[in-house]
Amino acid sequence: xxxxxxxxxxxxxxVVVTGQKIESxxxxxxxxxxxxxxxxxxxxxxxxxxxxxxxRPEADDPEGLQIKVNxxxxxxxxxxxxxxxxxxxxxxxxxxxxxxxxEALRMRGFTEIMCPKLISSASEGGANVFGMKYFxxxxxxxxxxxxxxxxxxxxxxxxxxxxxxxxxxxxSNTHRHLTEFVGLDLEMAFTHHYHEAVNVxxxxxxxIFRGLRxxxxxxxxxxxxxxxxxxxxxxxxPLCLEFKEGVALLxxxxxxxxxxxxxxxxxxKLLGRLVKAKYDTDFYILDxxxxxxxxxxxxxxxxxxxxxxxxxxxxxxxxxxSGAQRIHDATLLVxxxxxxxxxxxxxxxxxxxxxxxxxxxxxxxxxLERVTMLYLGLDNIRKTSMFPRDPKRLxx
Amino acid sequence: xxxxxxxxxxxxxxVVVTGQKIESxxxxxxxxxxxxxxxxxxxxxxxxxxxxxxxRPEADDPEGLQIKVNxxxxxxxxxxxxxxxxxxxxxxxxxxxxxxxxEALRMRGFTEIMCPKLISSASEGGANVFGMKYFxxxxxxxxxxxxxxxxxxxxxxxxxxxxxxxxxxxxSNTHRHLTEFVGLDLEMAFTHHYHEAVNVxxxxxxxIFRGLRxxxxxxxxxxxxxxxxxxxxxxxxPLCLEFKEGVALLxxxxxxxxxxxxxxxxxxKLLGRLVKAKYDTDFYILDxxxxxxxxxxxxxxxxxxxxxxxxxxxxxxxxxxSGAQRIHDATLLVxxxxxxxxxxxxxxxxxxxxxxxxxxxxxxxxxLERVTMLYLGLDNIRKTSMFPRDPKRLxx
Numbered sequence: 001x002x003x004x005x006x007x008x009x010x011x012x013x014x015v016v017v018t019g020q021k022i023e024s025x026x027x028x029x030x031x032x033x034x035x036x037x038x039x040x041x042x043x044x045x046x047x048x049x050x051x052x053x054x055x056r057p058e059a060d061d062p063e064g065l066q067i068k069v070n071x072x073x074x075x076x077x078x079x080x081x082x083x084x085x086x087x088x089x090x091x092x093x094x095x096x097x098x099x100x101x102x103e104a105l106r107m108r109g110f111t112e113i114m115c116p117k118l119i120s121s122a123s124e125g126g127a128n129v130f131g132m133k134y135f136x137x138x139x140x141x142x143x144x145x146x147x148x149x150x151x152x153x154x155x156x157x158x159x160x161x162x163x164x165x166x167x168x169x170x171x172s173n174t175h176r177h178l179t180e181f182v183g184l185d186l187e188m189a190f191t192h193h194y195h196e197a198v199n200v201x202x203x204x205x206x207x208i209f210r211g212l213r214x215x216x217x218x219x220x221x222x223x224x225x226x227x228x229x230x231x232x233x234x235x236x237x238p239l240c241l242e243f244k245e246g247v248a249l250l251x252x253x254x255x256x257x258x259x260x261x262x263x264x265x266x267x268x269k270l271l272g273r274l275v276k277a278k279y280d281t282d283f284y285i286l287d288x289x290x291x292x293x294x295x296x297x298x299x300x301x302x303x304x305x306x307x308x309x310x311x312x313x314x315x316x317x318x319x320x321x322s323g324a325q326r327i328h329d330a331t332l333l334v335x336x337x338x339x340x341x342x343x344x345x346x347x348x349x350x351x352x353x354x355x356x357x358x359x360x361x362x363x364x365x366x367x368l369e370r371v372t373m374l375y376l377g378l379d380n381i382r383k384t385s386m387f388p389r390d391p392k393r394l395x396x
Numbered sequence: 397x398x399x400x401x402x403x404x405x406x407x408x409x410x411v412v413v414t415g416q417k418i419e420s421x422x423x424x425x426x427x428x429x430x431x432x433x434x435x436x437x438x439x440x441x442x443x444x445x446x447x448x449x450x451x452r453p454e455a456d457d458p459e460g461l462q463i464k465v466n467x468x469x470x471x472x473x474x475x476x477x478x479x480x481x482x483x484x485x486x487x488x489x490x491x492x493x494x495x496x497x498x499e500a501l502r503m504r505g506f507t508e509i510m511c512p513k514l515i516s517s518a519s520e521g522g523a524n525v526f527g528m529k530y531f532x533x534x535x536x537x538x539x540x541x542x543x544x545x546x547x548x549x550x551x552x553x554x555x556x557x558x559x560x561x562x563x564x565x566x567x568s569n570t571h572r573h574l575t576e577f578v579g580l581d582l583e584m585a586f587t588h589h590y591h592e593a594v595n596v597x598x599x600x601x602x603x604i605f606r607g608l609r610x611x612x613x614x615x616x617x618x619x620x621x622x623x624x625x626x627x628x629x630x631x632x633x634p635l636c637l638e639f640k641e642g643v644a645l646l647x648x649x650x651x652x653x654x655x656x657x658x659x660x661x662x663x664x665k666l667l668g669r670l671v672k673a674k675y676d677t678d679f680y681i682l683d684x685x686x687x688x689x690x691x692x693x694x695x696x697x698x699x700x701x702x703x704x705x706x707x708x709x710x711x712x713x714x715x716x717x718s719g720a721q722r723i724h725d726a727t728l729l730v731x732x733x734x735x736x737x738x739x740x741x742x743x744x745x746x747x748x749x750x751x752x753x754x755x756x757x758x759x760x761x762x763x764l765e766r767v768t769m770l771y772l773g774l775d776n777i778r779k780t781s782m783f784p785r786d787p788k789r790l791x792x
Contacts, residue, residue: 006753043753082551095508112491116783120790132528135787155478357402357439387512391531394516
């Protein structure tokens with residue numbers, strides 16, 4: 001018997017109708033009779049991992065007796081690892097997330113923009129930023145397209161989105177942090193209330209979830225076969241709770257915390273479970289965060305300065321979007337920066353962007369790999385980044 | 397009379413039918429009677445540039461008597477500059493290029509992938525690459541997604557595209573070089589001949605040009621009003637010449653050059669004019685470049701090692717895509733790298749990507765800002781990058 005494992009071959013063959021159904025194959029009524037086989041590209045015969053091992057469902061081996069391929073071996077040999085049906089499905093679905101994001105926003109009149117990644121100052125505070133030599137001076141890698149989205153709004157583009165890499169020089173080695181990930185960002189001017197933006201973003205997520213469910217059912221089933229997960233549940237329109245309602249749910253469940261204290265990661269997860277139990281949804285919006293726990297450019301609630309016009313959105317209890325109405329007035333921006341003890345000279349160009357008028361606006365940023373991971377109920381963000389980057393990994 | 401120049405205002409008004417046509421306005425039959433005007437966001441009254449100056453058609457001032465806004469003043473105050481109708485049109489059309497690129501490829505079964513920008517070695521040779529400290533070691537910014545597109549092909553994705561920033565630490569201060577620009581990249585496995593890929597890319601460009609012409613006529617007219625240009629002409633199917641045919645045209649026009657000599661920039665421009673005169677097209681493909689002038693990973697022509705299975709594509713005489721069939725065989729790749737005197741250890745991981753079999757494949761990379769610039773007949777790439785980066789400019 002000829003073996004062509006991992007070789008790329010071309011086959012000249014006749015398609016023939018089978019005499020009886022071939023029970024072991026998905027196509028049962030026809031088969032091909034090869035008359036010539038060409039090896040187009042031969043594979044090395046010793047493989048660093050076996051695809052059969054890499055694609056084995058976790059449930060098939062409850063006693064842990066069979067060979068598993070650990071994550072570093074997979075990532076070191078990503079070209080082979082990506083050939084599993086599971087990985088083919090994950091990345092085809094991830095492409096779908098981008099497509100559905102763009103289409104939902106294009107239909108609503110958003111314009112795609114491109115934002116620079118090389119910037120002249122560490123925009124979001126000095127920590128966790130990659131710096132480099134740029135000809136005769138220093139440059140940094142953008143930690144978000146925040147400033148540029150807002151400049152596009154001040155420049156009259158009305159509604160904008162951008163997809164691109166964002167960089168965090170954070171020495172976090174967790175299941176959900178990468179040093180480089182893909183940001184799906186949007187920003188929009190609104191007329192009366194920042195909830196216009198909250199509604200746009202919420203409905204956009206509904207369209208993404210519906211699109212994935214309806215158009216990627218095969219991919220979801222393929223991934224679930226190896227990594228079982230509950231189907232992702234969502235409501236239409238999406239559930240929107242106020243931050244203090246979230247805190248009340250946590251308190252009911254026995255958590256002791258202040259009403260204006262930020263949510264810890266364990267409390268976020270617990271709240272996700274409480275919301276799922278009460279409302280039967282894996283996606284919800286938490287609105288009106290305490291002003292003190294948000295960045296300086298967040299618009300305070302005009303009715304109560306304890307709160308802010310800001311929101312996070314969650315999938316299966318993990319944050320996947322952080323957003324807010326932004327301060328569009330240079331004077332208020334300076335005041336809030338001072339309250340946060342940020343030296344004004346370090347953010348002067350940001351403040352200057354609002355000197356020539358700017359409409360009220362709000363937006364948010366989404367981590368693509370997190371959305372894919374949480375939609376599919378996977379346990380590690382390295383499963384949804386084709387070539388992940390973390391403090392220890394910069395290859396392949 | 398109230399003046400609200402650059403203030404953002406909200407107006408409460410009645411719409412009334414006018415008694416007689418208002419000849420000076422584009423909407424002539426109705427007008428609004430404002431009853432209340434709110435200043436939502438006030439602009440500073442001293443502007444660094446006047447929009448009227450920034451949007452003045454070049455043709456309106458043949459004697460150069462009126463105020464012009466020079467490019468650095470525009471870019472230093474990009475938020476104001478972007479408010480001109482011309483800039484609004486340029487960037488809406490540029491978003492259209494991305495949309496049409498993706499749709500043309502999605503319809504042909506391509507999958508969108510995301511490629512890392514942080515890499516562990518200077519992939520395309522050591523020169524012109526930005527390096528930085530990455531935790532305990534060194535990292536570089538990717539000069540192209542080349543390796544990652546090819547790994548996706550080796551990983552069975554078949555046809556892929558990716559849109560993202562690419563970085564060149566090149567101290568070039570020309571009308572067409574940026575240190576950061578947006579790459580539209582694609583790569584595909586083919587069955588019999590690399591012309592399958594050439595045809596896909598050529599037809600994709602035809603669809604982009606047709607889509608721009610048909611769906612962005614207003615934007616094109618707006619840009620032309622300030623910066624007049626001949627309409628962009630293209631053929632369907634696109635014109636494809638062999639490199640040696642291009643050289644023959646240049647020789648006919650009096651240029652002295654060898655058949656296997658690379659095209660200089662002036663010769664590329666001249667060839668563009670010759671092709672336009674002879675074939676009436678602003679877009680064409682130049683196929684089968686001399687092997688010696690292409691990167692080491694370019695597939696030699698199997699029939700004549702003087703030539704290669706590689707191609708460039710041109711708009712108005714400037715290169716906007718460079719592409720080729722890539723070598724998919726590790727042994728041949730090593731041989732060609734040695735011929736180029738490239739130390740094998742610096743590209744070992746690239747070579748290893750082809751060890752486990754890889755289908756024959758070809759692709760190319762497109763500079764987004766160049767496509768927009770040349771389609772519109774503009775004279776500087778800084779006009780088509782929203783926040784351009786060059787050796788001297790890293791702000792705003």
